[in-house]
Amino acid sequence: MTGQKLKLKSTEDVRAYVTESNPAHVKVGFFDLDGVFRGKFMARDKFLSALEGGYGFCNAVLGWDVADTLYDNSSYTGWHSGYPDANLRILPESGMILPFENETPFFLSEFSGDAEPICPRAVLRRVLDRANHMGFSVKAAMEFEFFMFEETSNGLHEKNFQNLRTLSHGSFSYSALRSIVQEDLYQDILDTFGSIGIQLEGLHAETGPGVLETAIAVDDALAMADKASVFKAFMKVLAQKRGLMATFMAKWNADLSGQSGHTHMSLWTQDGKPCFYDAADEHRMSPTMRHFIGGQLTYLREFAAMIAPNVNSYARLTPGFWAPTAATWGVDNRTVAIRVIPGSEKSHRLEYRVPGSDVNPYLSMAAAVGSGLLGIEQGIEPSEISTGNAYENQVSLDRQLPTNLETAGEILGQSKAAADLFGPAFTRHFADSRLFEARQYARAVTDWELKRYFEIL
Template sequence: MAQLGKLPDEIDTIVLGGVDTHGVLRGKRVPRSQLERLLGHGLPLCDVFWVMHIDESALVPRPADFQGTFPTELTGYPDILAKPDTSTCKIVPWHPRTALMLCDWHELDGSAYALDPRGALKSMIGRSLELGYEPYCALELEFYLLREDSASVLGKLPSQLTPLTERPSTYGLVAASGQEPIGRVIRDLSLEFGLPIEACNPETGPGQFEITLEYRPALQAADDAFLFKTAVKEIAAQHGLLATFMAKPRADWAGNSCHVHFSMRDGDDQPVFYDASAQHGLSSVLRHFAAGSLEAMAELSALFAPTVNSYRRFVPYSWAATTATWGIDNRSTGIRVIAEGPNGTRIEHRRAGGDANPYLAAAGVLAGGLHGIVNAVEPPPLFEGDVYATDTAVVGELPTTLDGALDQLATSAIARERFGDNLIDHFIELKRAEAEAYRQTVTDWEVRRYLEAL
């Protein structure tokens, strides 16, 4: 991380931006000479991007009875402010003479912007600290590299997409050595950018990578994941490739996940998820956290799986969480518990896809966990065996469509208590518009199946 006062003299451009609801970096590039002024005042941007579809094909209209912040033509889409967080200042090694700072969103009067995902996570962390626990987090992300660009993908069926390598090679270092030239570029530039890469490996899909990031305080961990996704897409494009974190780019490929690891420390910086005297070393704090996360998993699913495509992942033997279950080192359960002593004991929440907004995914896990701690929720028995082979009548089932997930989110007391009505209602409106756009689309599958036969 670059010290703001020690930026090299050659830095002449600063990227100032923050995260939107979809998980996209929005902002502006400004000359360095403007930075001091903007640090005090904030960078003004039109608020219209908060109501854009993910592909920017249309704007979502404000419902007549909506209460709270929701940009609309009726107010002329006024400015909001992006206020730089100077602690996030980084030199961008793949752009010449460029640095970057993440921003928090604010109203013109300086108050926090109600729809800010980063702000929602910061608020959730504040509630955890009030309880005496500092949340630590790490995200592991999967993505594909394709021999495509933004023009080529528009003219192809999903089955025609060309991956970086044609054969999958899970952990296969020799077979996947063809990926290493670009893999090394991504790792090296990410490390130079200040992102704490822990490991990188080829994954189950052709041209699919998994990257794990080091454990950090939860806000830094979400920043890391968000910036990594941004970095990979930019670096790949510079090398004639397209990087995607889309949950399921092709039906015959493995999905992209975003597993969220969580643990907590007390005011003395001691881990609180481990108890040597308890079964498996799992403390009561961990048990309550896991129980709350399990209880909230269905109703918060839309935060972890925010697109129509997200739900293509949720099939048996896909490595994706299809049930609100937990188990020791069990990758078929919704929560995998890693019991590795005082400093390594943690939960891995396996519901989120690569398409999730990292801030909302982390905040969603933490919201459920805090619900469990505050209410001393007790978890079900640890699951042993193959969840995928177990009758859903026994283990239950999580939402299988975006519409179903949004219905549960709309009535979730946990979501409304922890995130507030405004952010949740705005999120639901954006995502219902996404689902409706899908319903109105005639797909290639329909044309191939019915056009000639009927």
């Protein structure tokens, strides 16, 4: 199941390619507020006409949740608006031949016009434009843990998501045995994503039954968010075509560790010189890196809803499960939120350890980079370094992560820094969408509640 990365740079390149290759249809797609992959097949001639003026999608795709339930608190769209079309522009450089279909070209899109202010990809692009105006380019790499199950979509629902069969049993992290026994699956993953320009720097078994982890090779931040989003979507496709299921939930089982979406990043000058390294500093951290981390720590609580965007995200952010609970930092310390990874001038970087695998990569990247830029602009020094077990640190409320999505949504909606960085329209709309999601959960009656209260109360 290999595909092909198309080396196209402009609308003219795309038009020439599609005209010459003459496919009957082209597939277009985008990622919504929750990072859900949406798209459709488009007839060749309609696609060619859309290259200039874009194409439309009902703007409900930016006004509903993961279950297609319409928000009842959206100012951007709703029944009051009549749900008109939102326009999307095709991204020429994103072209690829899909590895799962019959030579079908595929292109990513980004919302434009009145939908652009709340488009996740556009939010990140604006943050990176800010970095560019400050003289920086941003390099990033994302890594994802995900659980694999010997289940089908229909089977999951028939079993009511109970007694699921994982791909393997027990915890056997970095298992060479499992990677060899399951070599056809591992090789399929490596080949599939390599063929479409997503180089996986590593792929291995992780702690937990049926857990895999992969790291996507470093790239410019916007390209990395594109690759990370495509990886999550197509990994699920690859799994289901093999009779398996992959989940990127932050935490699917109360007794197992959550699934991370750690992000590595560094700043560089426009002419390619690293900005985070200082050989004379105790930890080789330049003032730019210190201030970048200082901003990330300062605004982590305010921007948490973009980094932990789901109800389930907060089940992962608990002590002792390899996920941070507060705005802490340290050097090569995996109990903190921001881990400095000492290295050479070119490899010296930080690891942003708050995101789970459930993140929308565009929004988590925008929050991580944007808060760091504020730190540079404001000259914010990081708090005291954490050594040893950071879970034992006493931290003030403003440095504690919210413990639930409702609190995170309320804080984001009131954040002046968020409105400045991401735009007031996006900040209000996304915060309201998280409050809507929290209300959906508050109405649910869970298995835990039934087992705990049904008979005894």
